[in-house]
Amino acid sequence: MQAQSPEPVRARHGMVVSIHHDASDAGLEMLKQGGNAVDAAVAVGFALAVVFPQAGNIGGGGFMLIRDKHGKTHFLDYREKAPAAAWDNMYLDEKGNVIPRMSITGYKASGVPGTVAGLTYAEQHFGKLGLAKVMAPAIRLAEEGFTFSEEEVGTLHSANLAKFPTSHRIYQRDGNFYTPGEVFKQPELAATLRRIVADPTEFYKGKMAQQIADFEAKNGGLITAADLAAYEVKDRKPIEGNYHGYHIITSPPPSSGGIVLLESLGILTGYDLLKLGADRSAAQVNLITEAYRRAFMDRGDYLGDPDFMKMPLKEMANPKYHEAWRKTITVGKPTPSKDLVRPAGFMPPAPTVPPAKESTETTHFSVMDADGMAVANTYTLNFLFGSSVTVDGLGFLLNDEMDDFASKMGVPNGFGLIQGPANAIAPGKRPLSAMTPTIVTTKNHWYRKGKVRFVLGSPGGPTIISTVANNIISILDNHLNVQQAADAPRFHHQYLPDELSVEKKFPLDVVEQLKAMGYTIKRSGEFDEKNPGVWGDSELIAVDPKTGELLGGHDGRRKFGKAAGY
Structure with missing residues (x-):
């Protein structure tokens, strides 16, 4: 039986939910000083670069979804870009095989980092307090330090960090590992953050940009001063859809998450899930899994960087296409992925991908202020500690986001995703992402915008999409509160490999029922006693429709995060 979730945190004026308590407090500090949700979000983003180096970053990139108090929306794409020297086969050996781990x-x-550009752009265009105020908590945490918990110090025992001298020195004290209760100070990172406050363009066009470029050149990296100078934030239009009378505002490409989310939910609109069984029942999981299978098939064939290609987003969001997909689902049975045939007459021909034989450090935070402004932000280094490379003298880790491209057509990337030519490596291109920051509102009317009901997102590679969808289904179909939705055991299917992944704590009786239906089940961490077998990190905010209170749900899988409100 699943353990009872605690009640959501309740607040009247503002709410910040993130994976680290110091970062949540940094955002709350901004709200209490009269800042808006963007001020708080930028404070959280920079604070996480200090206290959560596994994924929080200034050497990575991400997406920020903003909905202001008037209902106007912005999607800030500060995703990393491939350096100009990148080429399509750069990770293949002379025989055309992928070089392991390269x-x-x-x-x-590493791709060209976008986080500094994204967070400073957000503050300058949508914030109220200014960079000096919103970055003050991060600088304080870097200079004065923060206290490590047992869970945090465990992640620092990374073999990859030990391979690079600066990373080994900063995060592992040259082998004298940190222990729980110790204070971790980062003076080099504090100095870098102070320089960004003084002149945020220095990271891309000044002395700091040259430092980064010189470091890359010295070590055989590809990022140049010209790459950094050419980086720009894209203010894109979110994609929108509806589900059970609610309006969903979510992530456009180069995120694959939003359209795959809308396609999955669109397929599911034809079912009354709650009538079939409770949340996480075998009957529900069967239909939800089949929706994911079909939407992820389209993801692999069609999605990439919108600046480089045209994608059939309207077709993927077409309710008639969803209905046609629904007709291919047999209730109570899986459709083997190898037998799946896309309904004819809706989509353009899919690019051909050669047949192929058949992990995840991102972080998400959600913010709302007293005026109803909402921010959902997901950003990443890609894998744990990114590339594991720390820039000498600047104290921050670089991403390993180039793995999100297709290194070779038909060969799975680090998350097992099979990707097509649409996501091939090219100079200046942004890799396809699964990050899915999302805001759900009540229904829009011609005379007024809907009101925010939920703010959500998660890390977890491709499981981000299913985690966000599962949260929406748990809340809207199954009437769980945000804390229960955050804590519920997760499941995921991504078309290939053809297996239904479940967390270790997923109910065993349901697993057996799904096996009996014909599913191949992969239980996360099943054969490792010490592995908790979990993924993702839901950081959710809901608005109580009766009282107007903000309800914060922090994922119980991560013990050092929190929902902070006032």
């Missing part, structure tokens, strides 16, 4: 660890794994 796109994941080391100097050639």
Whole structure:
């Protein structure tokens, strides 16, 4: 039986939910000083770069979804870009085989970072307090330090960090590992953050940009001063859809998450899930899994960087297409992925991908202020500690986001995703992402915008999409509160490999029922006693429709985060 979730945190004026308590407090500090949700979000983003180096970053990139108090929306794409020297076969050996881990660890794994550009752009265009105020908590945490918990110090025992001298020195004290209760100070990072406050363009066009470029050149990396100078934030239009009378505002490409989310939910609109069984019942999981299978098939074939290609987003969001997909689902049975045939007459021909034989450090935070402004932000280094490379003298880790491209057509990336030509490596291109920051409102009317009901997102590679969808289904179909939805055991299917992944704590009786239906089940961490077998990190905010209170749900899988409100 699943343990009872605690009640959500309740607040009247503002709410910040993140994976680290110090970062949540940094955002709350901004709200109490009269800042808006963007001020708080930028404070959280920079604070996480200090206290959560596994994924919080200034050396990575991400997406920020903003809905202001008037209902106007912005999607800030500050995703990393491939350096100009990148080429489509850069991770293949002379025989055309993928060189193991080359796109994941080391100097050639990094795309041009976008986080500093994204967070400073957000503050300058939508914030109220200014960079000096919103970055003050991060600088304080870097200079004065923060206290490590047992869970945090465990992640620092990374073999990859030990391969790079600066990373080994900063995060592992040259082998004298940190212990719980110790204070971790980062003076080099504090100095870097102070320089960003003084002139945020220095990271891209000044002395700091040259430092980064010189470091890359010295070590055989590809990022140049010209790459950094050419980086720009894209203010894109979110994609929108409806589900059970609610309006969903979510992530456009280069996120695959939003359209796959809307397609999955669109397929499911034809079912009354709650009538079939309770949340996480075998009957519900069967239909939800089949929706994911079909939407992820389209993801692999059609999605990439919108600046480089046209994608059939309207077709993927077409309710008639969803209905046609629904007709291919047999209730109570899986459709083997190898037998899946896309309904004819809706989509353009899919690019051909050669047949192929058949992990995840991102972080999400959600913010709402007293005026109803909402921010959902997901950003990443990709894998744990990114490339594991720390820039000398600047104290921050670089991403390994190049692995999110297709290193070779038909060969799975680090998350097992099979990707097509649409996501091939090219200079200046942004890799396809699964990050899915999302805001759900009540229904829009011609005379007024809907009101925010939920703010959500998660890390977890491709499981981000299913985690966000599962949260929406748990809340809207099954009437769980945000804390219960955050804590519920997770499941995921991504078309290939053809297996239904479940967390270790997923109910065993349901697992057996799904096996009996014909599913191949992969239980996370099943054969490792010490592995908790979990993924993702739901950081959710809901608005109580009766009282107007903000309800914060922090994922119980991560013990050092919290929902902070006032």
